[in-house]
Amino acid sequence: MRIGDLTRLSWDQVRRRKVVTALCAAGLSIGCAAIILALSIGESAQKYIETEMNSFFKMDEITVTANEGVSTGRNQGGQASSGNPAVGDDSKDRGKLTDQKLAIMKNMKHVTAVAPFQQINYMEMSTTDNRKSYVEVIGTDLNMLEAFDKPFMNGGPSDLIGTIVLNYGATLGLADAEARDKLIEQLSRNPYDSTLVEQYEKMNRMPASLFQRQVQFLGYLNDGKAIRTSQLRVTGVLKKPKGVSENAVAYDKKAYVSLETAQMMRQELNMGRGGSADEASYNSVIVKVDSQENVEQVERQIKKLTLNTQTNLQQKERLAEQFSIIKAVALGGGVFILIIASISIVVAMTMSTYQRRRQIGIMKVLGANLAQIRNMFIIEAALLGLLGGLLGILFSYWIVWGINGLIQSMSGGGQDAVIIFVPMMAIPVGMAFAILTGVISGIYPAVSASRTDALTAIRRD
């Protein structure tokens, strides 16, 4: 029997027996949608966490710190004992993070950028018109910012001492000190006043144009007396980072200064250098690698320089492990629903077989053999699976759309909400499960149909 004829005859039955078709397709569509949803939620949550993790942890970066465990005074480290006068006494401590080691790291294969990132402090930043905000001040090589995925929105780095680069978040929420204090006071009295909360959030997100403006930082002496740095000129503002929510951007306030400016600020604020007066060595540097896959290899090479390294790959592996468990459980749930749904198919198709036994009898009398009758029913079941699968895909998109809408409305329309998406891989998986369940569920009714006794079937009472 030709496959086209088999399909046509089976499709005729699917079209004609609307109740059976609706029952079976509904059961299968629920199962298929459950599988697609399970995969979608698992995948979306993983993606979300990964994106968040990438934005916070930077998976392609290695934080390198000096190896303080290495004893000092031994003159045997090859690299550190070069004749470079800038390096000076590096040979005294093999674990130091020196300029020379920085240069070696820059030349390593797969390394795209190396720069020191030294946190100075969280400080109050004020503009000339007395608007204030708290930012984290970091000393680095400003020319390397772009290499660390920090592109400029305005301006660029300057080699001059007394210049500063702000990230996008640092330009938000600069409010008049008096107005801010007043609002905070009101909020502390009425913490659940939605108007005040909204007003506060609005204030925190309010942008200010700081490019080419002067800013100052405030520090405190040991006796509690406030002390200010000299005016610093904003020569660059970084672009808003991609894939990060408005809220996260508003709370991520950073100011980048050159190492020389950082030194100047420390002196002005009487902060010192944390016990080290050695200008040719660093506390920590960040190494950017061309891809996550090469991080391990680069890390091994850096360790050979007697330095400590730290990456976030372990976090990713832990997360992947946790999500594989979550996805397996979710998929199991979907398959369970599909199995339950398959019972309805077996019942509906067996009923359908019973109702059609006369027709089956006639076909057998006309020459249809067992396999042909069985195949007709199995193809019918597969078609029901296909229909159920298509409906299931449609349902899953609707449900995902509904859940996203719900999340959005619950989060007040913010961009922080986890947006669930249907991964492309979920559609063929869901469809395959639906068709397979249809076929497996159709086997019993098909075998039962093929065994129908022709004579009993065509006999009229």
Place this chain on the structure above:
Amino acid sequence: MLRVEGLSHAFRNGTETTTVLRDINFQVRQGEIVALLGSSGSGKSTLLNLMAGLMKPTEGDIYISDHNIVKMNENQLSEFRRKHIGFIFQAYELIANLTVRENVELPLVFQSVSPSIRKQKALSLLEQVGIPEKAELFPSQLSGGQQQRVSIARSLITEPSVIFADEPTGNLDTKTEEEILAILKRLNSMMKTTFVIVTHEREVAAQTQHIISLRDGYLITDRDPSDATPLAEVTTG
């Protein structure tokens, strides 16, 4: 062409056994129209079902074109029926969701014949039974007589050696009955296909060339064309 030898059949109902056919022997030549005549309970329908391979006899052999169908398994029987046997039912038994043409084509579908050849053959047969214009209608749109014509066309499409017709005019009025019998006789003379017609009506049997009468499971008369016994005696027996 069709040979029945020592055929007996009994139904078992618990401990009770009811014999419906006892030592039946006859043969039918190629191209004959044969009537299996008998009243209700005579065993004629059982005999037809046995000859069509839909049942296995308790005893005896049935040869169609020299193939003993009693020895065949279910799949061999399906194959054999598909190629050598046609059926005409009293209640037509057309598939409601297929068109007239598709119904006629159905036996060829099971033989994997190409759609174009099937269509050509079906249309030609529908023309021969006088309803070519009904090809694309559904059975429910036809009268009883027209449906039986479709059933006749369907039985002929595989060019079988023998066609078994179970009370083919049982559901029809006299005028339509005559038309259907006329079609059967015409097709028989044209195609030389053997027809075995089960009937309880003597008028129908009287129009055939060979009458086999059954009563209470016994073959009581077997009047073939060479038999000189007057037809009236057989049909009134």
